[in-house]
Amino acid sequence: MFIRFALAAFLALPATAVAEQLLADFEGADYSGWTASGTAFGTAPARGTWPNQQHVGGFRGNGFVNSYLGGDGATGTLTSPEFTVSQRFLNFLVGGGAHEGQTCVNVLVGGQVVRSAPGRDDEFLNMATLDLGDFTGKTARLQIVDSATGGWGHINADHFVLSDRAATPPITKRAVDTSRLYDETHRPQFHFTAQQGWHNDPNGLVFFAGEYHLFFQHNPYGREWGNMTWGHAVSPDMVHWQQLDHALWPDRTGTMFSGSAVVDRNNTASFQTGKEPALVALYTAAGGTSEESKGQPFTQCLAYSNDRGRTWTKYAGNPVVPNVGDGDRDPKVFWHAPTKRWVMPLYVGEKDPVKKDAKGNPTTRHVCHFYTSPDLKVWSFASQFAEELYECPGFFELPVDGRKRDSRWVLFGASGDYWLGRFDGREFKAETAKLKGNYGANAYAAQAWDDLPDGRIVYLDWMQGGKYPGMPFNQQMGVPLELSLQTTPDGIRLVKWPAKELGSLIANAESVTVPTAAGRHELPAAAKELLDVELEFIPGTAETVTLELRGQKLVWNAKAGELTAFGRKLPLRPAARSLGRHTEKPWNGSVRLRVLLDRTSLELFGNGGVTMASFCFIPAVDPGAALTIESGSLAKARLTARTLKSAWVK
Numbered sequence: 001m002f003i004r005f006a007l008a009a010f011l012a013l014p015a016t017a018v019a020e021q022l023l024a025d026f027e028g029a030d031y032s033g034w035t036a037s038g039t040a041f042g043t044a045p046a047r048g049t050w051p052n053q054q055h056v057g058g059f060r061g062n063g064f065v066n067s068y069l070g071g072d073g074a075t076g077t078l079t080s081p082e083f084t085v086s087q088r089f090l091n092f093l094v095g096g097g098a099h100e101g102q103t104c105v106n107v108l109v110g111g112q113v114v115r116s117a118p119g120r121d122d123e124f125l126n127m128a129t130l131d132l133g134d135f136t137g138k139t140a141r142l143q144i145v146d147s148a149t150g151g152w153g154h155i156n157a158d159h160f161v162l163s164d165r166a167a168t169p170p171i172t173k174r175a176v177d178t179s180r181l182y183d184e185t186h187r188p189q190f191h192f193t194a195q196q197g198w199h200n201d202p203n204g205l206v207f208f209a210g211e212y213h214l215f216f217q218h219n220p221y222g223r224e225w226g227n228m229t230w231g232h233a234v235s236p237d238m239v240h241w242q243q244l245d246h247a248l249w250p251d252r253t254g255t256m257f258s259g260s261a262v263v264d265r266n267n268t269a270s271f272q273t274g275k276e277p278a279l280v281a282l283y284t285a286a287g288g289t290s291e292e293s294k295g296q297p298f299t300q301c302l303a304y305s306n307d308r309g310r311t312w313t314k315y316a317g318n319p320v321v322p323n324v325g326d327g328d329r330d331p332k333v334f335w336h337a338p339t340k341r342w343v344m345p346l347y348v349g350e351k352d353p354v355k356k357d358a359k360g361n362p363t364t365r366h367v368c369h370f371y372t373s374p375d376l377k378v379w380s381f382a383s384q385f386a387e388e389l390y391e392c393p394g395f396f397e398l399p400v401d402g403r404k405r406d407s408r409w410v411l412f413g414a415s416g417d418y419w420l421g422r423f424d425g426r427e428f429k430a431e432t433a434k435l436k437g438n439y440g441a442n443a444y445a446a447q448a449w450d451d452l453p454d455g456r457i458v459y460l461d462w463m464q465g466g467k468y469p470g471m472p473f474n475q476q477m478g479v480p481l482e483l484s485l486q487t488t489p490d491g492i493r494l495v496k497w498p499a500k501e502l503g504s505l506i507a508n509a510e511s512v513t514v515p516t517a518a519g520r521h522e523l524p525a526a527a528k529e530l531l532d533v534e535l536e537f538i539p540g541t542a543e544t545v546t547l548e549l550r551g552q553k554l555v556w557n558a559k560a561g562e563l564t565a566f567g568r569k570l571p572l573r574p575a576a577r578s579l580g581r582h583t584e585k586p587w588n589g590s591v592r593l594r595v596l597l598d599r600t601s602l603e604l605f606g607n608g609g610v611t612m613a614s615f616c617f618i619p620a621v622d623p624g625a626a627l628t629i630e631s632g633s634l635a636k637a638r639l640t641a642r643t644l645k646s647a648w649v650k
């Protein structure tokens, strides 16, 4: 719904007269007053593809700027004469490298870079727009920069026009000053956020050569959803992240929707060029979600990288799975060793064979198709799981109670709800009804690292729906969670527990014996901004127990056997000490609650992660903490408060 609305708003451009001024079209025999430095730009516009360059297309007329003249190694700048910013938007064509600040078109005002647009690791020149509204009437220059010497170390540009109409969604960002990022008022300190702009789903979670990769649905140009591009970050531990250049840019087949990435260890796709295996990303090209992909369908495509994910090449044979239904998307690919095949669960909207709407028209059901492939390029339909799952399927195998011989497959959708069952390499047969994955309000579209050397499955969700007023970024990820399957009194359940790597953030740990008598007890040890707190108690006669952190009340009700937080309910009953995970050996028959508190979020784990809830909120300024025991007392209680450090401070 949300995506459709945003799209419709973008495509509905008004049809009034356009005021335009052509600044440069590079059709002349020389650069017509532009000044070149270095060697990359030569002395005159290019007229096509240079030797050894992939085919260049998309420029207007015969001449354009192409800094591949001396190959990727050559560098230089090309600077325009001064002009007056007479219209709000600068529309132009840009291609070549996606190195921000290094292969880009800059707008200079007073000698400072005020706007910047890189290429997209694509030789084709795509339309781009910069919003110069802040500089109307000022004198400016354009500068085309090529200071990169490695892969995609060149820039293509053409046809600069000042206009009162944006030809594409404008790039609103200024050149990034990273020194000021990560300590803003509402910047989460141990949850991943993009430096700037909107992000949603985690994509392409893969571990390779000592690095955890996190790609993510990103809008490089604004704080709202749109222009979906794969952002990229790497980490040695899933906690400390470094954001890199974008990995996949929109193209004529669509914007880049969610997908996954794998290490092609056996070189099944033959993309490997050096000693190390290639990384291969399977993504959805969301046709029709941009001006340049109008009329195209949603398809599944692949791209590969031979430099540890730093640069990506889209496969010439794309798409690898054609459009099969309505909005097919979010391929999650993994290697199934017993059948020696790649397997791809894919979300597909298809006509419901039975259900009709109120007017008798067929309805759409949102299911999961399974495809298999020997080489990541050729895919065959294997089966479908026809339960309502909606977007972003996730699928992996886990031992039950740690016993290798007794395992189940877990299939989940974007809501986090899941089924447990068996999988033979082609078909998933559920053995449970749909089970609840998260009792909170802010967890969506998770994906898992499912190919880790230590065999763990680590899961990361998008904490959908948080608010970040005044921030350069919008949205945050959850913390990485280790998954396991455990037999509980209700049956086998998926247990989620903060990944052990978060332990590296502990600045101080304090164990407190908490009063058990009725009343309100201040908890100075938990009155902190960044916190990992564990409360354990053996109920007595108390009817309610309320843990208050940063102005939020987490209320446990003895009779109901549940905890209420932000108006939602999390099942939480006294349990055997063997239930769930723990950091300190639990008491038998206790209630256990772990809370991770960051600047704008709170994640709750009930009884060692057997139940979980995620919430985004902006805490009250007062960081006070208290425990209130009402209408009776507790038999026993203890609390451990771990103060956490920021993951962004080096």
Ligand code: FRU
Pocket (backbone or CB within 6 Å): 003, 200, 201, 217, 228, 257, 258, 259, 284, 329, 330, 391, 392, 414, 445
């Ligand atoms: C889930 C989702 C995916 C899609 C992506 C687009 O949040 O809608 O299904 O691929 O976001 O950004």
